[in-house]
Amino acid sequence: GENVEQHPSTLSVQEGDSAVIKCTYSDSASNYFPWYKQELGKGPQLIIDIRSNVGEKKDQRIAVTLNKTAKHFSLHITETQPEDSAVYFCAASRSGGGADGLTFGKGTHLIIQP
Amino acid sequence: KAGVTQTPRYLIKTRGQQVTLSCSPISGHRSVSWYQQTPGQGLQFLFEYFSETQRNKGNFPGRFSGRQFSNSRSEMNVSTLELGDSALYLCASRESGYGYTFGSGTRLTVV
Numbered sequence: 001g002e003n004v005e006q007h008p009s010t011l012s013v014q015e016g017d018s019a020v021i022k023c024t025y026s027d028s029a030s031n032y033f034p035w036y037k038q039e040l041g042k043g044p045q046l047i048i049d050i051r052s053n054v055g056e057k058k059d060q061r062i063a064v065t066l067n068k069t070a071k072h073f074s075l076h077i078t079e080t081q082p083e084d085s086a087v088y089f090c091a092a093s094r095s096g097g098g099a100d101g102l103t104f105g106k107g108t109h110l111i112i113q114p
Numbered sequence: 115k116a117g118v119t120q121t122p123r124y125l126i127k128t129r130g131q132q133v134t135l136s137c138s139p140i141s142g143h144r145s146v147s148w149y150q151q152t153p154g155q156g157l158q159f160l161f162e163y164f165s166e167t168q169r170n171k172g173n174f175p176g177r178f179s180g181r182q183f184s185n186s187r188s189e190m191n192v193s194t195l196e197l198g199d200s201a202l203y204l205c206a207s208r209e210s211g212y213g214y215t216f217g218s219g220t221r222l223t224v225v
Binding site for chain 2: 001034036041042043044045046049089091099100101102103104105106107
């Protein structure tokens with residue numbers, strides 16, 4: 001089955017700096033790659049996703065890049081703010097996020113230092 | 115639209131008991147998935163339902179089961195609870211072509 005590796009497990013950056021979280025996946029048939037943000041006491045919140053026919057997608061301060069050949073994808077957050085502090089999860093799916101479910105990475109605890 | 119609603123939020127059960135968790139998806143969403151979240155194993159896929167049919171199941175024992183009703187609401191059941199079943203159980207719903215929206219989860223503690 002699919003295996004998703006996520007690095008780093010903890011990332012501390014100064015407010016205003018950029019943060020990058022990287023994931024690799026094992027199943028070349030995976031075609032959907034979402035990123036979730038989870039705050040304490042809440043469920044994961046979808047912040048951005050990308051499909052395998054696209055190499056990059058951007059939404060304001062957040063961007064995701066996908067390299068299908070190398071089987072890795074990354075989350076980029078620019079101009080970080082205190083409210084960006086949370087645990088971030090990457091995931092992969094073969095079915096566009098449908099019947100096969102999502103395989104998640106272990107998460108990255110992002111800490112924004114004031 | 116209201117979000118994904120999971121009840122109850124917290125639950126304490128004794129080993130050997132069974133438990134039923136409930137999930138109301140976002141109105142109009144026909145696909146519902148369940149995930150188990152633990153500190154050690156992270157987020158793991160349990161099962162996925164669409165139009166009352168289970169389309170896929172993760173690598174969990176048969177003690178874990180679920181169902182979906184005609185109004186898309188879903189329940190999951192865990193029988194013969196073990197200490198290792200203590201976790202946050204998350205339900206998520208989606209409409210076709212879009213990503214999953216998660217609920218806040220049910221925190222199950224088995225003592």
